[in-house]
Amino acid sequence: MAAYASLLSLGHILDQLLEHPPRQRDVFDRAQIGSLLEIITFLRDFLEDYSLIRGDEMQGLEGKISRSAYAAEDIIESRVVDQILEDSEPESESSSTLFCQDLQKVIEEFDSMKTDVMKIKESDQGVTITEQTKRYASVGSFIGGASDSKNTMVGFDEDLDQMMDTLTGDESNLQILSVVGMGGIGKTTLARHIYSNPFIVNHFDLHAWVTISQQYSVHEILLGLIKDTGVVAGVGEKLTDDELGLRLYKILFGRRYLIVMDDMWSIEVWHAIKRFFPDSDNGCRILVTTRLSNVADDFHSCTPHRLPLLDEVQSWSLFCGKVFGKSESCPLELEEIGKTIVRNCGGLPLAVAAISGLLAKSSRTVEYWESVANDTYEALNIGGDGFCFEILSLSYRHLPVHLKPCFLYMSIYPEDSNIKISTLVQLWVAEGIVKPIRYKSLEEVAEDNLKDLIDRNLIQARDYGSRNNIKSCTIHDLFRELCLKEAQKENFLCVAMIHSLNRHPRSISDMRRLIIQRTSDEEEFQQEVFDAMNSASCVRSLICRDSAYVLIKLPVRCRLLRVLSIDDICSHEEVLQLVNLRYILSGDELNILELLSLTWNLQTVDFGDTLNTVFLPTEIWEMPHLRHLKIGHGDFYLPDPPSTNSKNGRRDIFELKNLQTLSTIRNFRCTKEVLRRIPNLKKLGTTYKRFSDGFGWDYYEIYNLVHLRNLESFTLESDEKLPQNLCFPRSLKKLTLKYCEVYWGYLTVVGSLPHLEALNLMYGAVVGREWNPVEGQFLKLKSLRIYDTDLEEWVADSSHFPNLEKLQLESLRDLKEIPYGIGEIGTLRSISLFDCSSSANASAEKIQEEQQQLGNSDIQVHVEIEDDVMASLDS
Secondary structure (H helix, E strand, O other): OHHHHHHHHHHHHHHHHOOOHHHHOOOOHHHHHHHHHHHHHHHHHHHHHHHOOOOHHHHHHHHHHHHHHHHHHHHHHHHHHHHHHOOOOOOOOHHHHHEEEEHHHHHHHHHHHHHHHHHHOOEEEEEEEEHHHHHHHHOOOOOOOOOOOOOOOOOOHHHHHHHHHOOOOOOOEEEEEEEEEOOOOOHHHHHHHHHOOOOHHHOOOOOEEEEEOOOOOHHHHHHHHHOOOOOOOOOOOOOHHHHHHHHHHHHHOOOOOOEEOOOOOOHHHHHHHHHHOOOOOOOOEEEEEEOOOOHHHOOOOOOOEEEEOOHEEEEHHHHHHHHHHOOOOOOOOHHHHHHHHHHHHOOOOHHHHHHHHHHOOOOOOOOHHHHHHHHHHHHHOOOOOOHHHHHHHHHHHHOOOHHHHHHHHHHHHOOOOOOEEHHHHHHHHOOOOOOOOOOOOOHHHHHHHHHHHHHHHOOOOEEEOOOOEEEEEEHHHHHHHHHHHHHHOOOOEEEEHHHHEEEHHHHHOOOOOEEEOOOEEEEEEHHHHHHHHHOOOOOEEEEEEEEOEEEEEHHHHHHHHHHHEEOOOOHHHHHHOOOOEEEOOOHHHHHHHHHHHOOOOOEEEEEOOHHHHEOHHHHHHOOOOOOOEOOOOEEEOOOOOOOOOOOOOOEEEOOOOOOOEEEEEEOOOHHHHHHHHOOOOOOOEEEOOOOOOOHHHHOOOOOHHOOOOOOOEEEEEEEEOOOOOOOOOOOOOEEEEOOOOHHHHHHHHOOOOOOEEEEEEEEOOOOOEEEEEOOOOOOOEEEEEEEEOOEEEOOOOOOOOOOOOEEEOOOOOOOOOOOHHHHHHHOOOOEEEEEEHHHHHHHHHHHHHHHHHOOOOOOOEEEOOHHHHHHHHHH
């Protein structure tokens, strides 16, 4: 896997050099670069076709490939950095000659490996290469109906009924239920089915879920519970644990609540927080899941609920559901082999899910299934806790080679993380571990890889956005442990506490990626990171966890870094050496701004959660590899592109063809020249404020936005009234308007957008007392959110929003009622109201009641009144 990942990474560098040489100077022999690219493409194709063949010869070859690819990267990137940092000084002939000689040596090494590969392809290793490739050729091919967006629960119906009875029973005092069982047995799946059950949702006033890691933080647990209740007022303040606990107590007091504490590893955490859960004698419940029997036994409220392993019938049902879906059954020729595989899983749902995830995406041949059955049986022979890792390792070993680096990269995230998909995808791309596919952006390929890993049950989708797109994911502890072991073994990356690195500096000396977890105070952590980085001579990616408020000093040898995620860097001089960066996430915008004028290969710039307005340099238009430029809560001014190159006076021909994200631009001038340079923009955020300079909408040429033909998500905020003739790109899938003060009739322009799936109207974005949408519009709209308008009369029926799934109404104090026809929309799943008029609330509840009488129990209505929330805080 490391060999393949290193070839992918080197290939990206070579492609970029040929397409856009740094500083517009050909500092490389293009023929030499082209020759190297041809060889590594050949080797990459070979590893894709023969990745499942193991043996000493193959392992030795992969080791050579990795070393040579890393050596080539180092030679080339050092050359680039030297050229940029010494741009004003003429290069000596001896330096250029030495570089060409070093690169030629690497090319000769690759040539030698190409010869070795040809021999392997011609050889017979007992089972011929042809038979091997036929056996595994269809691994990773899509088989319809195998994926399931929700966790499947098999064999726990009786457990579910028992626990539901206990949770909703007549006992009025606070009850604590515990679910105990081995890792992967289905505790969390059972708890999630209970937590999301409509009867449970309606029975309790408040619900909150928190996952507790082995290294827990009382502060984070309390903060997470408060946020999950939906009552977030004041959470941003810096509060002590006791103050947070008191805040939680006030929120819960007097309400019937259900709290789920998932994956508890120690009873000490319960003793630290139990005083913050009031017993109001009204049927409150706490549900705990744990792998440890002694933890479950310490809760004396109820007898622990112990989950058994699945029997063969249940295991087979789970297996078939995941492999074949509901519409197919197992072919007769595979049934006995399949049952052998299921028996080998020993009734562990996680093991069954992992193996079925593999087989759902693989060849349905007797030979292939027999090979899986044999490997599974050998893994189970190990016995004890190790067998599950062997089964999980089997799923990893049988992954297509292009997915392996993406899967192992998941280990950079701490236990139980809620992993943001957009950030993960950008990191995969910046790391160079995503294989290019013609006619697709690297981000699209990365998202396909992510969906494939989810379909294989290796990671789990967690949160969905307004368009039903996956917003975040998570990885099970056992799979994460597998990632850590495999990544460390293959020298792919290292995740470690800083103290362990400094005790064993050799363990990171040849690592390309280093993830450091803070374990000490500010001053010690700063020095320890410096010492560790001095030992890590090969590191190209540095991610520091929990480094807030710590100024990090980087050693000189870090100048070849490509990925940097850190809050603050000590010296601006250090930053100016990092001209090889592709991805930077930092809260110090001053550091980043100085760097922008030097970097040649920057892809993602994230200013973190800064609240400031950032003035970008004109050099931003000379960065052809730029893909994402974003700021947390502030905004930035984007300068007009220069008409000529400032250094040599020639016409600047750059188009930022890779740029996909710009958010948020203040007073964006949408001239044709600007839009011509960003033709593939997908996500745009703009804010228009204070036209005090005398300029109006004509000056900003906002009507040109219609020409952004690839734009999918657009957020427009303005404290100036929008021009009524403004049109939007027809490609839009998500539109958010804030403060714009257009009339409801203007929404016919929005409703005619053919691909619009999510519409958010915020803070007086639309004004007027009556909305009569036009029939035949909003045909694909799935999510509608209206927040803080003066709307009174809304006239609509099911034909106006035929595909609506989610309706959110907030602070609509004048709205008389929700149109009853909305309830007849067949796709509608939820209606949420917060701080709306009592008549609007009543109409929502009436819609739910009428639909239930008609047999439609899918619609969930949630009503919350601001006065109730404030009362809970003040009580």
